[in-house]
Structures are given as structure tokens and as C-alpha cells.
Amino acid sequence: MPYVNIKITREGATAEQKAALIKGATQLLVDVLGKNPATTVVIIDEVDTDNWGMGAESVTARRKAGK
Secondary structure, three states, X not given: OOEEEEEEEOOOOOHHHHHHHXXXXXXXXXXXXXXXXXXXXXXXXXXXXXXXXXXXXXXXXXXXOOO
């Protein structure tokens, strides 16, 4: 039973975009590893940009600075 965890920043991904991620990740496991899509689990975690850091600063701060 494959388990895929996708983490994205919480910035307005639509339900349609999330559905496409789930479908695409599932299909990738089918195509590459021959996994059963019925038993493939895909979780999408949306993380607030204040809680996601890169280069010693939050994504919120990076966005404000235009990085």
C-alpha cells in the first residue's frame, strides 16, 4: 500500500488542483512501480507560509522581500 505525502504552502491551491495532484501521484506509482491505485494513499498537507522556512527565514518573509 503506497503512501504519498505532498506538502505545499497554504496559498490557495484549488480543489481541482489538489485532485490533479492526487490523480497524478497515483498514476505515477501505477506507471513506474505497477502499484494498485485502489490501495494507494495520497495525503496533501497545506502548511502556512509562517511555518515553512528556507534560507533561515520564513516563506512569508521571503515573499515580502520579493525572493
